[in-house]
Amino acid sequence: xxxxxxxxxxxxxxxxxxxxxxxxxxxxxxxxxxxxxxxxxxxxxxxxxxxxxxxxxxxxxxxxxxxxxxxxxxxxxxxxxxxxxxxxxxxxxxxxxxxxxxxxxxxxxxxxxxxxxxxxxxxxxxxxxxxxxxxxxxxxxxxxxxxxxxxxxxxxxxxxxxxxxxxxxxxxxxxxxxxxxxxxxxxxxxxxxxxxxxxxxxxxxxxxxxxxxxxxxxxxxxxxxxxxxxxxxxxxxxxxxxxxxxxxxxxxxxxxxxxxxxxxxxxxxxxxxxxxxxxxxxxxxxxxxxxxxxxxxxxxxxxxxxxxxxxxxxxxxxxxxxxxxxxxxxxxxxxxxxxxxxxxxxxxxxxxxxxxxxxxxxxxxxxxxxxxxxxxxxxxxxxxxxxxxxxxxxxxxxxxxxxxxxxxxxxxxxxxxxxxxxxxxxxxxxxxxxxxxxxxxxxxxxxxxxxxxxxxxxxxxxxxxxxxxxxxxxxxxxxxxxxxxxxxxxxxxxxxxxxxxxxxxxxxxxxxxxxxxxxxxxxxxxxxxxxxxxxxxxxxxxxxxxxxxxxxxxxxxxxxxxxxx
RNA sequence: UGGGGGAUCGUCUAGUGGUAGGACGUCAGACUCUGGAUCUGACUACCUAGGUUCGAAUCCUAGUCCCCCAGCCA
Numbered sequence: 001x002x003x004x005x006x007x008x009x010x011x012x013x014x015x016x017x018x019x020x021x022x023x024x025x026x027x028x029x030x031x032x033x034x035x036x037x038x039x040x041x042x043x044x045x046x047x048x049x050x051x052x053x054x055x056x057x058x059x060x061x062x063x064x065x066x067x068x069x070x071x072x073x074x075x076x077x078x079x080x081x082x083x084x085x086x087x088x089x090x091x092x093x094x095x096x097x098x099x100x101x102x103x104x105x106x107x108x109x110x111x112x113x114x115x116x117x118x119x120x121x122x123x124x125x126x127x128x129x130x131x132x133x134x135x136x137x138x139x140x141x142x143x144x145x146x147x148x149x150x151x152x153x154x155x156x157x158x159x160x161x162x163x164x165x166x167x168x169x170x171x172x173x174x175x176x177x178x179x180x181x182x183x184x185x186x187x188x189x190x191x192x193x194x195x196x197x198x199x200x201x202x203x204x205x206x207x208x209x210x211x212x213x214x215x216x217x218x219x220x221x222x223x224x225x226x227x228x229x230x231x232x233x234x235x236x237x238x239x240x241x242x243x244x245x246x247x248x249x250x251x252x253x254x255x256x257x258x259x260x261x262x263x264x265x266x267x268x269x270x271x272x273x274x275x276x277x278x279x280x281x282x283x284x285x286x287x288x289x290x291x292x293x294x295x296x297x298x299x300x301x302x303x304x305x306x307x308x309x310x311x312x313x314x315x316x317x318x319x320x321x322x323x324x325x326x327x328x329x330x331x332x333x334x335x336x337x338x339x340x341x342x343x344x345x346x347x348x349x350x351x352x353x354x355x356x357x358x359x360x361x362x363x364x365x366x367x368x369x370x371x372x373x374x375x376x377x378x379x380x381x382x383x384x385x386x387x388x389x390x391x392x393x394x395x396x397x398x399x400x401x402x403x404x405x406x407x408x409x410x411x412x413x414x415x416x417x418x419x420x421x422x423x424x425x426x427x428x429x430x431x432x433x434x435x436x437x438x439x440x441x442x443x444x445x446x447x448x449x450x451x452x453x454x455x456x457x458x459x460x461x462x463x464x465x466x467x468x469x470x471x472x473x474x475x476x477x478x479x480x481x482x483x484x485x486x487x488x489x490x491x492x493x494x495x496x497x498x499x500x501x502x503x504x505x506x507x508x509x510x511x512x513x514x515x516x517x518x519x520x521x522x523x524x525x526x527x528x529x530x531x532x533x534x535x536x537x538x539x540x541x542x543x544x545x546x547x548x549x550x551x552x553x554x555x556x557x558x559x560x561x562x563x564x565x
Numbered sequence: 566u567g568g569g570g571g572a573u574c575g576u577c578u579a580g581u582g583g584u585a586g587g588a589c590g591u592c593a594g595a596c597u598c599u600g601g602a603u604c605u606g607a608c609u610a611c612c613u614a615g616g617u618u619c620g621a622a623u624c625c626u627a628g629u630c631c632c633c634c635a636g637c638c639a
């Protein structure tokens with residue numbers, strides 16, 4: 001019972017946490033998920049959320065939700081609310097532990113005053129450009145600012161006037177006095193406060209100078225008593241600065257920063273900048289476009305929180321950066337939905353079928369299993385009659401090798417109904433396209449009937465014409481044509497790899513009548529096709545489905561192999 | 566040519582001096598009223614070169630390659 005039975009039970013972060021517990025360094029662990037409210041959460045954040053909340057859960061600790069809102073020019077309440085909704089939807093609970101870095105502005109300011117008093121921070125009046133010059137380069141040390149040795153009194157005076165709003169943006173900045181010659185650039189007197197005459201989404205116009213991440217983050221962690229501050233790899237060389245701030249400011253405790261590799265996924269982009277660009281330039285319909293890896297997008301696509309959590313658990317946590325295949329994410333949503341999604345019949349590209357020997361006007365209600373994986377899901381009834389629709393791709397006048405579906409002279413089973421035989425076709429005179437298929441049925445072969453056991457090469461789905469419901473269906477493919485969207489010719493950017501076929505909206509689809517009451521968010525398996533969910537834009541008059549993920553399709557592979565030669 | 570990290574099947578990930586394992590994927594087969602699911606089998610890896618050791622993915626030495634850092638972003 002105490003052994004974690006998961007195949008990916010351990011990771012190095014858990015190990016470190018466990019050690020700190022065993023050595024008695026901490027009695028209870030406290031982690032935090034610290035998003036900046038300047039965008040929507042994506043599946044990369046989900047990895048971090050699962051890690052932070054997961055570790056807290058596992059070791060009976062707690063995980064805080066903290067908004068890292070130190071830059072008023074980029075942050076908005078809209079994001080704050082969306083982020084909370086997304087974390088909750090993913091299945092995590094922060095109880096009453098929701099905080100904002102902006103809650104600590106006053107205390108942060110006092111810590112800064114203290115640093116100035118101790119000669120560990122100073123007000124610099126170099127311009128941003130000058131400061132960059134003074135910083136030096138990767139290989140050359142920086143130079144000390146001429147303002148570096150201002151007196152404590154002058155620094156205190158200037159800093160309080162920065163707070164009072166006496167100076168315009170960019171004229172002064174509070175800097176730590178560390179070491180301009182440090183080989184670690186983060187230690188070359190980093191900026192802690194910058195002047196920004198901008199309204200903050202929570203503190204309004206109360207402040208006109210704001211702390212930077214490097215200053216606010218370690219102290220916010222310490223104020224909250226965070227024991228393990230888990231972040232991504234790019235902050236690894238900020239750790240000495242993190243530790244410097246905590247030590248020199250005299251913070252109440254010293255959280256341990258641990259870095260792990262962020263998630264990358266094939267065939268998509270994860271950076272906030274690129275996601276924002278896709279939305280703003282209209283390459284997608286919005287932050288909840290089902291083609292995006294945002295949590296809002298995945299939710300609309302039909303992904304379940306359970307599948308995303310299982311995915312995050314199985315990809316593991318390590319320090320080497322890599323790219324996880326989209327196929328793995330798809331595996332987890334299939335696995336989840338296979339267990340829980342009710343099956344239903346839907347025809348995406350209809351082809352009319354007439355059963356010549358079936359009595360006109362007759363309708364039979366046939367019993368269909370809702371979910372073969374779940375006996376408790378029960379059964380439903382589907383109407384069968386003389387005129388039906390089948391999938392266009394389930395009929396071929398000239399079948400390729402290994403094609404098992406309907407073809408002239410051949411029999412197939414109509415799922416839950418009868419075995420039918422194709423006896424003729426009607427073609428469009430001008431185009432030669434098959435517009436109607438004529439069949440005969442064998443009354444003995446009805447499911448459960450005397451000849452029901454007769455073997456045929458395949459079973460296809462269908463929908464009875466008279467009772468069919470119309471629907472729109474959005475078929476999604478990867479947003480990019482290349483596993484690595486950044487792989488582009490010289491002079492182009494990742495948008496050159498946008499997949500022109502990432503969305504195909506089908507409007508003439510028909511679905512079985514049991515779907516009449518389907519409401520947004522409901523998920524189904526359209527038999528033999530894939531998992532679909534009802535889009536929020538769907539209405540009783542116009543059902544709209546999104547394809548979450550297609551079923552694995554071995555026939556498609558055979559066809560592809562044949563085409564590739 | 567500074568500093569910080571990292572290299573294990575195609576992909577992700579275990580391993581902490583003692584038979585390199587799992588998952589996805591791929592291929593083949595069985596089964597099937599979903600060409601789904603399920604089941605079987607196969608596939609493929611320790612960055613390189615030395616060294617220590619009875620024994621090295623693991624320890625040592627020297628290389629190679631990849632990622633991150635020069636915001637008053639986070």
